[in-house]
Amino acid sequence: MIVSRLTLRIARTQLLAKKKQTTIAALGVTFGIAMFIFMISVMTGVNALLEDTMLMNTPHIRLYNDVTAVRPSLLEETYGNDTIWPVVRHQRPKQTKRNIKGATMIVSDLRSDPAVIGVSAQVTSQVFYNYGPVQLNGVIAGVDILEEDKLFNLRTKMKYGRLEDLPANRDGLIMGIGLARKLNVNPGDRVTVSTPGGSLQSFKVVGIFKTAVGAVDDQKSYANAESVQKILEEDSRYFTEIQVKLRDVNAANAYGKAVFNQYGYKAEDWETANATILQSFVIRNVMTVIVAGTLLVVAGFGIYNIMNMTIYNKMRDIAILKATGFAGSDVRGIFMTQAIIIGLLGGSLGLIFGYIFSYLTSKAPFDGGDVLSIDTFPVNMDYRFYIMGILFGVVTTALAAYFPSRKASKIDPVNILRG
Amino acid sequence: MENVLEAINLNKSFTDPVEFQVLKNISFSVRKGEFLSLMGKSGSGKSTLLYLLSTMDTVYDGQVVINGQLLTGMTQDALSAFRNEHIGFVFQFHFLLPEFSCLENVMLPAMKLNKWSNREIEKKAMEKLELLGVADQAHKLASRLSGGQQQRVAIARALINDPALIMGDEPTGNLDSHNSQNVQEIFRELTTRYHQTIIAVTHDPEFAKGTDRIIELSDGEIVK
DSSP states (O other): OOOOHHHHHHHHHHHHHTHHHHHHHHHHHHHHHHHHHHHHHHHHHHHHHHHHHHHTTSOSEEEEOOTTSOOOOHHHHHHHHHHOOOOOOSOOOOOOOOOOTTHHHHHHHHHTOTTEEEEEEEEEEEEEEEETTEEEEEEEEEEOHHHHHHHHOGGGGEEESOTTHHHHSTTEEEEEHHHHHHHTOOTTOEEEEEOTTOOEEEEEEEEEEOOSOHHHHTTEEEEEHHHHHHHTTOOTTOOSEEEEEESSGGGHHHHHHHHHHHHOSEEEEHHHHTHHHHHHHHHHHHHHHHHHHHHHHHHHHHHHHHHHHHHHHTHHHHHHHHHTTOOHHHHHHHHHHHHHHHHHHHHHHHHHHHHHHHHHHHHSBOOOTTTOOOSBOOOOOOHHHHHHHHHHHHHHHHHHHHHHHHHHHHSOHHHHHTO | OOEEEEEEEEEEEEOSSSOEEEEEEEEEEEETTOEEEEEEOTTSSHHHHHHHHTTSOOOOEEEEEETTEEOTTOOHHHHHHHHHHHEEEEOSSOOOOTTSBHHHHHHHHHHHHTOSOHHHHHHHHHHHHHHTTOGGGTTSBGGGSOHHHHHHHHHHHHHTTOOSEEEEESTTTTSOHHHHHHHHHHHHHHHHHHOOEEEEEOSOHHHHHTSSEEEEEETTEEOO
């Protein structure tokens, strides 16, 4: 293909002379690309939101004392498996404390690792919340709330009150919004918390949070670690789990194994904890790819049709050019130049329109209700979609022009001119 | 005088809609500077023959030699380049590019040939338009002209590269008698002064009478 100044000039003159046709062809490209960008932005935006919502309450690694782990019986411990064949029926779990021994040391250890962003030690317990006649089952987590914030970005989930109110009130409680509604408590009210061990303690609700995950919002409250340790009648080194946030999310599995080997406590990474959810993400991502692919194919056919028509309308001109001495490669050069110009022009417009649609949608109010903590529609404005869009637009138009123009460049001019 | 064109045993058949032999064993030669007309009833194969000779139709049996060069079997691009330099063709229907001005239409083949500078080409093109009496239309879009004017622009285009051979498929068919006369005079002068060769298909006995030789075709054979 030769693109000389002459072919460029012919291409330009033809494009400018048929402004209406050129515009329509370019708009065909524009429409396809804009739709692609808009759809893919919205779809991936929704996907990302759902993923975030589901995973944001899971720490990358959760370190805890797994009391249900199979333990050797006393006989085995004493004699070993080689000398005797012990048979112990109905062995019950030993009365053990669920805490992690040396938790503070492990926390400071992990914190010094550059691969770790945040570490939060917490003491959790099943409790009953009592307010007036209402008694509800739930969970209380004693934490350093500011550390917890580093892991789960709690600050953005506060509906009432501030995180700082918790350390400021020794008997403060930040309650999940669902739980607060069921108990009918408001900030400032006091609720009584009773533990399985039977101790009671009155807490003051200083804040209410909403994670948008029902299971959490309906059950969980945050309190200061000391208060929870106190109602459990434990000392200040008593922590039941350590949660870790890593710099690299995908390293969680390997890091968890390393942690397990080092400290001997069960370290569950987020991928293992959310295996079923992750599976559903895989399916959703496959769907996104299918939909995006379908969009591109549909847009591609639209572009192909328009370019094809544009060129078939020019068949006579092609024959005239060839009759007066232009080579097939000149003809191809002229049409390819036109196609690429149309592709670039229409594609760029498509990017602009796609962006405008996506932007407007991302500003459109959307009530996520209690399920999703969003105010506007989720849209993923990833620049890579725009690169894909323009590349696709130009490549499709070029291909759409290539085949008919190649055919035209091979045909004897007389076959067209004599009809 | 030397032969500028030789047709050797040309045969051509159409297979669609039914097998039909348009040209049967056509052989003849054309001398340099000759003004030749091809006559015959419609369907006699005269236009088909002209398109074969012009190299725009490559599906035939036999050989076409122009300027001593065998053109049969050459690639399309090589033929395009050959036409560009050596053959000027005037279609029955003018076939100008509607998006370009008349001047540009005339200039394009010369720009493709790339032998002269753009300024020279423009000057030459204006001369040709002048010759055919349409210089005043030079900067109008080709599609804005009347049929006769477009036909004359098309003739100017055929002349731009000073081809050895000029072929016309009823080149004066769209012209009134005055302009037809004028074109015939131009052709006559080209043959005598510049020794260019002209082959024209025509229905018009008046036009044919003014040429050096008439070849008459009937049912794909030369009868005279």
